[in-house]
Amino acid sequence: MPGENQTIVSEFLLLGLPIEPEQQNLFYALFLVMYLTTVLGNLTIIILIRLDSHLHTPMYLFLSNLSFSDFCFSSVTMPKLLQNMQSQVPSIPYGGCLTQMYFFMFFGDLESFLLMTMAYDRYVAICFPLHYTTIMRPQLCISLMALCWVLTTFNAMLHTLLMARLSFCADNVIPHFFCDMSALLKLACSDTQANVLAIFVMGGLILVIPFLLIIMSYARIVSSILKVPSVRGICKAFSTCGSHLTMVSLFYGTVIGLYLCPSANNSTNKDTVMALMYSVVTPMLNPFIYSLRNRDMGRVFCKRKMLSFS
Numbered sequence: 233m234p235g236e237n238q239t240i241v242s243e244f245l246l247l248g249l250p251i252e253p254e255q256q257n258l259f260y261a262l263f264l265v266m267y268l269t270t271v272l273g274n275l276t277i278i279i280l281i282r283l284d285s286h287l288h289t290p291m292y293l294f295l296s297n298l299s300f301s302d303f304c305f306s307s308v309t310m311p312k313l314l315q316n317m318q319s320q321v322p323s324i325p326y327g328g329c330l331t332q333m334y335f336f337m338f339f340g341d342l343e344s345f346l347l348m349t350m351a352y353d354r355y356v357a358i359c360f361p362l363h364y365t366t367i368m369r370p371q372l373c374i375s376l377m378a379l380c381w382v383l384t385t386f387n388a389m390l391h392t393l394l395m396a397r398l399s400f401c402a403d404n405v406i407p408h409f410f411c412d413m414s415a416l417l418k419l420a421c422s423d424t425q426a427n428v429l430a431i432f433v434m435g436g437l438i439l440v441i442p443f444l445l446i447i448m449s450y451a452r453i454v455s456s457i458l459k460v461p462s463v464r465g466i467c468k469a470f471s472t473c474g475s476h477l478t479m480v481s482l483f484y485g486t487v488i489g490l491y492l493c494p495s496a497n498n499s500t501n502k503d504t505v506m507a508l509m510y511s512v513v514t515p516m517l518n519p520f521i522y523s524l525r526n527r528d529m530g531r532v533f534c535k536r537k538m539l540s541f542s
């Protein structure tokens with residue numbers, strides 16, 4: 233028995249999305265459009281912010297970082313998903329699978345820290361407007377970004393190394409559209425206790441704490457605006473905070489639901505659809521939610537259009 237179990241898995245099969253064969257082309261077109269929207273939307277924001285020196289403020293530099301992270305995050309899964317939808321044997325080599333998992337975790341966590349930093353930035357701007365420039369000094373912004381990168385590298389490295397330690401036997405079919413950590417853990421035939429513990433501890437630190445801090449800073453923002461009520465101010469606060477909070481809840485709600493409260497009844501389809509929400513839909517909508525509502529970005533866009541017409 234043990235001898236038979238030792239077949240080393242050298243590649244995995246990604247089953248992809250639970251889509252009927254006749255709808256395959258429709259979904260292929262849909263995902264292609266979504267991916268192109270994500271790439272174009274995020275690159276446009278990075279370029280606009282680069283070009284206009286008025287936008288070199290902490291808020292826009294963080295937004296530019298978020299756009300870069302969104303662009304990379306969707307590029308980790310989407311091109312492979314699109315390629316697999318067209319191929320007969322949707323396989324991925326073992327090394328490719330671990331690499332995908334590493335970058336998926338890296339950019340997913342980076343997203344989490346960036347959303348937290350952006351909420352903190354808004355909190356300082358609205359609650360301590362007079363001290364904003366002295367608090368958000370360029371050195372602090374760069375240190376915050378550096379800290380985000382160091383923490384996410386550490387976390388993604390930890391999970392990838394723990395995964396590389398496991399052995400995979402006969403079963404190499406992943407019922408998912410990318411090399412998802414929890415789907416891989418279900419296939420492993422060695423002890424996964426250390427991995428589960430790491431997911432729980434690090435997931436708590438990297439997802440739950442930023443999520444709570446974001447909610448807290450928005451709560452402080454809302455309460456500080458309510459202290460000096462004006463109908464316009466209240467509407468503005470609720471429309472901005474409301475859309476940010478929707479995105480934040482969509483991202484954290486699905487990630488926390490998937491990793492920290494795994495469903496008992498292996499409902500793989502529900503997991504896959506939820507994973508689509510945070511890995512495909514949020515990176516696509518983030519640039520629109522965080523910038524189109526914004527007067528400054530609109531101004532740059534109009535100015536550039538007028539320049540190109542003259």
Ligand SMILES: *[C@@H]1O[C@H](CO)[C@@H](O)[C@H](O)[C@H]1NC(C)=O
Nearest residue numbers: 293294296297300373374377
């Ligand atoms: C990210 O933020 C840092 C610090 O504010 C900034 O110096 C850097 O240019 C930003 N990176 C991108 C890609 O926008």
